[in-house]
Amino acid sequence: MGKIAVIGAGKWGQALHFALSQKQECFITSRTKKDIRNFVDLEFALNCEYLVIAIPTQEIKNWLKENFIFKEQKILVASKGIEATTGEFLNEIYSSFVPNENIGFISGPSFAAEVIKGLPCALVINSTSKKIYEEFSKFFPTFIKPYYSSDVIGAEIAGAYKNVLAIASGICEGLNLGKNAQASLIARGLVEMQRFGKNFGAKKSSFLGLSGAGDLFLTANSTMSRNFRVGLGLATNKKLNTILDELGEVAEGVKTADAIFKLSKEYKIYTPIANEVKLILDGKNPQDSLKDLLKN
Numbered sequence: 001m002g003k004i005a006v007i008g009a010g011k012w013g014q015a016l017h018f019a020l021s022q023k024q025e026c027f028i029t030s031r032t033k034k035d036i037r038n039f040v041d042l043e044f045a046l047n048c049e050y051l052v053i054a055i056p057t058q059e060i061k062n063w064l065k066e067n068f069i070f071k072e073q074k075i076l077v078a079s080k081g082i083e084a085t086t087g088e089f090l091n092e093i094y095s096s097f098v099p100n101e102n103i104g105f106i107s108g109p110s111f112a113a114e115v116i117k118g119l120p121c122a123l124v125i126n127s128t129s130k131k132i133y134e135e136f137s138k139f140f141p142t143f144i145k146p147y148y149s150s151d152v153i154g155a156e157i158a159g160a161y162k163n164v165l166a167i168a169s170g171i172c173e174g175l176n177l178g179k180n181a182q183a184s185l186i187a188r189g190l191v192e193m194q195r196f197g198k199n200f201g202a203k204k205s206s207f208l209g210l211s212g213a214g215d216l217f218l219t220a221n222s223t224m225s226r227n228f229r230v231g232l233g234l235a236t237n238k239k240l241n242t243i244l245d246e247l248g249e250v251a252e253g254v255k256t257a258d259a260i261f262k263l264s265k266e267y268k269i270y271t272p273i274a275n276e277v278k279l280i281l282d283g284k285n286p287q288d289s290l291k292d293l294l295k296n
């Protein structure tokens, strides 16, 4: 196994660094120096053969333009989201910098706070190249079970969409609408993300497995989710800026809601739940959204 480094030392980057340090040395870097074992500068990290990139989706294109130098590294993308300004998927953004056979995308239910404690979970490495799965899975610790899928777009859409649905579920909980409503919302959300994904060539099975149902059930049912907590805040009429300031970490669903709204309009895809989340984020009263969802 060659050298491996994690780029981005937020919650997920640090949890992955912990996990990938179990079998061999793993390096980590971020834009500000952090007191973490094996912290290195970016130049050192870019010279490693394997890179795991955990930078928020909305920042990634600029980061790649300004910092990335392709040196035949194999890359595992750990972010979940869709670029809001362009509606571009992560695999489209990365394709300008890294060839397909060198890149994979991680998906599945994985709260960083549990991974960093060494609690067990199952994840998917999605890549058009099975070799990427085989090489990266060798680094995984015994408490993570890695699966392989070639459905990159399915995993990406599932991982991005569930964040928007977690906001919706947080709103539902914050409004005290009950467990029936929440289960209905999550189940219809799963159908909705599958419909959206189908438009872009995603496989149905990705939505029923770890990347879709697995991550959706996790995130839409727990206050451990940042996106769910955004929803809770919106239900109490807190201003979005205040919610995000208090959160202090990225909640990808906020910008991904804009991206889905834009793409579903462009491709004429029926996405009622994601649309209402976007409208609530823009100031619509959640009770009015509820009425509209029940009516349509």
Ligand SMILES: NC(=O)C1=CN([C@@H]2O[C@H](COP(=O)(O)OP(=O)(O)OC[C@H]3O[C@@H](n4cnc5c(N)ncnc54)[C@H](O)[C@@H]3O)[C@@H](O)[C@H]2O)C=CC1
Pocket (backbone or CB within 6 Å): 008, 009, 010, 011, 012, 013, 030, 031, 032, 054, 055, 056, 057, 059, 063, 078, 079, 080, 081, 110, 111, 112, 113, 248, 249, 250, 252
């Ligand atoms: N926290 C979790 O449980 C999981 C997070 N993810 C995904 O991983 C990605 C990162 O999430 P977290 O680490 O949890 O977020 P975080 O908010 O804890 O950390 C984000 C990190 O990105 C860095 N960053 C922000 N803008 C940057 C820029 N322009 N250039 C370089 N670095 C920049 C920040 O300094 C910070 O270290 C997100 O897409 C998230 O959806 C995926 C699975 C689990």
Ligand SMILES: O=C(CO)COP(=O)(O)O
Pocket (backbone or CB within 6 Å): 080, 108, 109, 110, 111, 112, 163, 166, 215, 218, 219, 224, 225, 226, 227, 228, 250, 251, 252
């Ligand atoms: O993607 C995640 C777990 O799989 C983390 O979700 P949040 O970003 O909502 O905390």
